[in-house]
Amino acid sequence: MAQEFPTQARVVIVGGGIIGCSVAYHLTKLGWTDVVLLEQGQLSGGTTWHAAGLVGQLRSHANMTSLIKYSTQLYSELEAETGLATGWKNCGSLSVARTADRMTVLKRTAASARAQGVDIEVISAKEAQDLWPVMAIDDLVGAVWLPGDGKANPTDLTQSLAKGARNRGARVIERVRVTGIKTKDGKATGVSTDKGDIAAEIVVNCAGQWARKVGAMCGVTVPLHSAEHMYIVTGKIEGVHPDLPVMRDPDGFIYFKEEVGGLVMGGFEPEAKPWGMKGIPDDFEFALLPDDWDQFEILMQNALVRVPQLETSEVKKFYNGPESFTADNNFILGEAPELKNFYVGAGFNSMGIASAGGAGKALAEWIVNSAPTMDLWPVDIRRFAGFNNNPRWLHDRVKETLGLHYAMPWPNRELDTARPFRRSPLYDRLAAKGACFGSKMGWERANWFAASGEKPETQYSFGRQNWHDAVKREMKATREAAGIFDQTSFAKLLVQGRDAASALNRICAADIDVEIGRSIYTGLLNERGGYESDLTVMRLGRDKFLIVTGSAQAVHDADWINKNIPDNAHVTLTDVTSSYSVLALMGPRSRDVLARLTSADLSNVGFPFATIREIDIGYATAYANRMTYVGELGWELIVPSEFAVGVYEALHEAGREFGLTDCGYYALEALRIEKGFRAWSRELTPDVNPFEAGLAFAVSMDKPGGFIGREALVEAKAKGKLTRRIVQFTLDDEAPMLWGGELILRDGKPVGEVRSAAYGHTLGCSVALGLLDHADGVDKAFIEGGRYEIDLAGERHAATAHLKAPYDPKSERVKADSTELRAAA
Secondary structure (H helix, E strand, O other), X not given: OOOOOOOEEEXXXXXXXXXXXXXXXXXXXXXXXXXXXXXXXXXXXXXOOOOOOEEOOOOOOHHHHHHHHHHHHHHHHHHHHHOOOOOOEOOOEEEEXXXXXXXXXXXHHHHHHHHOOOOOEEEOHHHHHHHOOOOOOOOOOEEEEEOOOEEOOHHHHHHHXXXXXXXXXXXXXXXXXXXXXXXXXXXXXXXXXXXXXXXXXXEEEOOHHHHXXXXXXXXXXOOEEEEOOEEEEEOOOOOOOOOXXXXXXXXXXXXXXXXXXXXXXXXXXXXXXXXXXXXXXXXXXXXXXOOXXXXXXXXXXXXXXXXXXXXXXXXXXXXXXXEEEEOOOOOEEEEOOOOEOXXXXXXXXXXXXXXXXXXXXHHHHHHHHOOOOOOOHHHEHHHOOHHHHOHHHHHHHHHHHHHHHOOOOOOXXXXXXXXXXXXXXXXXXXXXXXXXXXXXXXXXXXXXEOOOOOOOOOOOOOOOOOOHHHHHHHHHHHHHOEXXXXXXXXXXXXXXXXXXXXXXXXXXXXXXXXXXXXXXEEEEEOOOOOEEEEEEEEXXXXXXXXXXXXXXXXXXXXXXXXXXXXXXXXXEEEEXXXXXXXXXEEOOOHHHHHHOOOOOOOOOOOOOOOEEEXXXXXXXXXXXXXXXXXXXXXXXXXXXXHHHHHHHHHHXXXXXXXXXXXXXXXXXXXXXXXXXXXXXXXXXXXXXXXXXXXXXXXXXXXXXXXXXXHHHHHHXXXXXXXXXXXXEEEEOOOOOOOOOOOEEEEOOEEEEEEEEEEEEOOOOEEEEEEEEEOOOOOOHHHHHOOOEEEEEOOEEEEEEEEOOOOOOOOOOOOOOOOOOOOOOO
């Protein structure tokens, strides 16, 4: 007898692709068995069924790698649990290099893999051919071999996950179309369908290509766009056998896997073909788009180079199946900031099969715990804002992001499409001065300034890039005279109300209930004691606080603060990012420059460190916050946007005789790393606590009322032993360039990874901040008692660990008078 259609459930999941079924599987495994999964067609009928099914473990972020490592384990065990085959085959994978630069990438990958505990081997082209005999190797430089990688059958895998969920009580219902999301008081309360309404505590949007549309039903931003994704299946090819590894040839934009004695060959062309601009038809089920050999031509040509036998092989089938892609090539996970109890798992960028096991587990844990259980920032839905949902912008950006799978991952690589997007009032002024712009959270930001006669265009390489000397000039000016940085992209949040001080003091680790006119550097910690953000809180009035935080964090931090304000508190938070520009005036002569334009007392007594005042600057009235992110005397000038150009021009006029120089973000990054200042999402993450970060001084353990994460810190402190710690390093050799992500070795054994790195021109060598991890403790004796090396693309370079920053701005050379810490993004 057929079951009646449900009218309520604890959780309703929209979408029966592999991610929806994975979330259902993992929720039930965690004990939440009252789960209903709704699929508008049949399970796996959207984009899952035509996926290639490749499972490659390694990602640039350690936690993303750990999610896929979990996927491989799950897929290998699922058949034994459910009795349904998954098609999982641990055949390993190869990636080959046609160029020296690509080989550098593979060697960097190998070092990163060792840091993340993934088995990998750097091999020769001949050794690669021994593993994959059907390829030509005369143009190859080398390869890497990952024995733990594999492949799976997407449809079988989805059915097996669904059965596992059903076995523990979940209901999986096909042929039901969700027509609306029910909400009340800012929370999701259920779904409307063509079969009736279902009330629910939690709604999960795993609707694949339709996830943007489902989000729009309830005002939630899910910025993804479909693009055509193509591959061919050949007839039998001599030398192809069932155990043939997956093979990737990223220089040719292509991949191969074995299927029934033949090959599946597909790829990620550099300029993709967006699809579905007028919406995705609801009945697009187990459907394909027309063959497009013209679009496929670049992939086919490269495949013929790699596998000459393809020229005479039968092409049995051409698959052109659209898939959804995001603006940064990472998927979207988490609770929507616009609507409580509404979660999203979508936008898998052709990596859904590899990611789905781990991503489903992570999202299920997020739902059950009401918070992530690990650092998921690379895929966190809160990295996007409403403006990222613009359909024209998404269409143009997706043309590029599909190709990022195999594009050369140059250090500091910028995306080129759909720009410029957001512009500071100073954009044209900076462009006229030779600014080379990068992009963060959509903002165009000056990375470096070209000298007269130079082109403001970055020429990528793994060695010193063409801006090396420009950054040297900018750092020298900041250390010895004065530099001006346009940091308008900083996110700014205004928190007001009679309960603002008490609510913020519970959310912030430092004591922010200070006198009016003080600015406080603080972390926002989670219940585990890890960093959800680090930022500056400025008290402008008894019930009025201005928060300045990192450019990428406006949505994330506003959401975190809002969710942790008590329901009955009288507090409002307003994003005022666009209302203010920020001009950072930094360097030993910054006081001289600013003094020419203001009547304010700028002396140490009259304007001490960590003070914010409203002052006159030329004709403008603006906030001046005495803080530094570069380790020199300086002020962040928080200027109403309409006055920004006037203040900028006045500063340059006054600063001419003092050597005031325009500086960019590359210089800023190098200056902050020289001083050992931490940055959120690099050194500071939800998995790192203040003791491990070396920032215990910015935590008020004994303030009245406590703070979120205090209990975890008390417990950590009681243990007395740190097993992880952020440590600063310099290379002993002045030549090599570190970029971040490199493996750190102590006495020849892997002990951590570089989180941030730059060339420290003040120090004359590369400088880095790394996370050391050692089960027996990372204390002073351990740090000072080891011999360190950093693995740079397979070459080990001697390094020195520092417990204190090697750059001292009190030295006679720079005559700075302010060394206090400012460590905000």
